[in-house]
Amino acid sequence: MRPTAVLADLRREFAPAPGHLDAATAGVAPARMLRALREDLDRWGAGRMDVGRYEDAVVRARGAFASLVGVAADRVAIGSQVSVMAAVVAASLPDGAEVLCVTGDFSSTVYPFLAQGDRLRVRHVAADELAAAITPGTALVSYSLVQSATGAVLDDDAVVAAARAAGARTLCDLTQAAGWLRVDAGRYDVSVTAAYKWLCAPRGTAFMTVRADAQDALRPVQAGWYAGADPWSSCYGPAMTLADDARRFDVSPAWQAWLGAAESVTAFAEVDPAVVQAHAAGLADGLRAGLGLAATGSAIVTLPDPDGARRAALEAAGCRVAGRAGRVRLAFHVWDDADDVARALGALAAGPGDVPGSVPGDTPGAR
Template identity: 75%
Template structure:
């Protein structure tokens, strides 16, 4: 297992980059792998076996990171596309509970099925209480995109099991900085370009073996075959028996980069990554007169955009979301980034209400 300092040495972003919740920074090893491949491609030396190996390595690294067997991991692209598999597999009349204010990639696929399923939205704090007998599925992001709030996962999963409901958890804003166990959920979905610092276009779906029969492989293509290179022509369909039946054909360069980034995080203690990022975030919160949040994300009210403007003027890369400004602290950040952000924020009004 590599140390946190060894992981940090892979990164070299400009000072003040506090935006991992929007897009991560590529490790040097990741950009080098893609540059090398572009040279091979441009000279007619495209190497398909290398891409195949990258997919296998990325799948295995993600499985290690989230605590499941690689056979339970499918490769995908976008969270909305993976979530749509779940939404399209629900029977008519199914009842789904979502979080009010959750990211739309977790919500729109269900709302798009609104003519045949019932979708309810509840506040994050009330999610566990809303999971009662008659609910078929609860769909939620473990870490909320707009606020950085970490939901009470223990309570949600326990309530779902008690009520006989399936669980779909979006780990996009969690995997990479927060220790997670994807085996807790019937299905999890993760975009890897944020905290896992992979190229955009690489994502993962995990499905428990007990839930697999309920999930229709509606996007099945040649890469979902039991032996893709032997079953890439019809008319017979021979899908993989495990989660690979939900694979989509990989965007090659994205997966070369993903293999490098995923290996970097899978071989580093995630608890140390969490302690670093959440520690910096709580240092900022303390400087603003706020209680610790235990999250690597700090989200502050910013209805007029003045805090966003002040942070950007101070050289901070942050995000404006839902009338708020969002700062995300990851492995490459340090105390100087905290001081830069704190100076900008205190100039816009000092301590903030809790």
């Protein structure tokens, strides 16, 4: 699938209220997805549910996501949540394996490993120390490319190189990246992405990419009928014939959710990701400039907000934002424009005190 649309086409799919700066929490449903779901509800209510239509939607969504993140479709598995897919990786590690995580990273990249108790050794380091902390004893490096709490984008070339040199695997969470940031999932042994944020799909849809040379290191502990080589002909025991590609890690799709995901992910795959990135990050850097902060190239802006006063001021001005880890978080996406930047600047100017000149984790030069 190759980009065929332009940014204006994609922007016309969305019509949220002005001031929606919260794609990092959840995306906005595109018009094409709403039409597909409403039509499906009518078919379902009339007793005309079409399973073949859902099967086609899974194929379309898988292919669109593969195109968006630069891998072949047979390297993509479908799932429901990031933590569930990360748990497959955790369950596949040998006893005593060391997992290296980022301090303050989102829990879905950490809890699946901590939940293994003393079977695994989990170590946490600051994001900018991640590459240097990898040793020959590290089995897995698990981290988010874009940090949920701060919006910081890891320049992870050194991380990937250090992991390969040490013989460690990489698990990268692309949830806060895919949809606005141009990414190459093929760089990682495994990547996981929840699609309900920047890709604007229904919640309960997620993707996992698995490099061919990493596939045999993973145990398909969630194998069910949809992980079969031919799901409709291998859905009864006692023999198990799993797909020989990444589909062996598929979970049975929630039909309506994937019908919606096919529409939203395809919409993003039709547009050059670099164009979306320039638009979203450009608006965010415009807000930073208005606040006297350095540009970072991230579509997410976070500001210290320990008492929630800045969030309250933004919401009073009609901005939809989020509070995370003592910060207020503003996330700019395709539906936002210069008016949204101006609205946020006006609210912050009327808010408490001056905005500090820097935010921990939100540094210049980020990818």
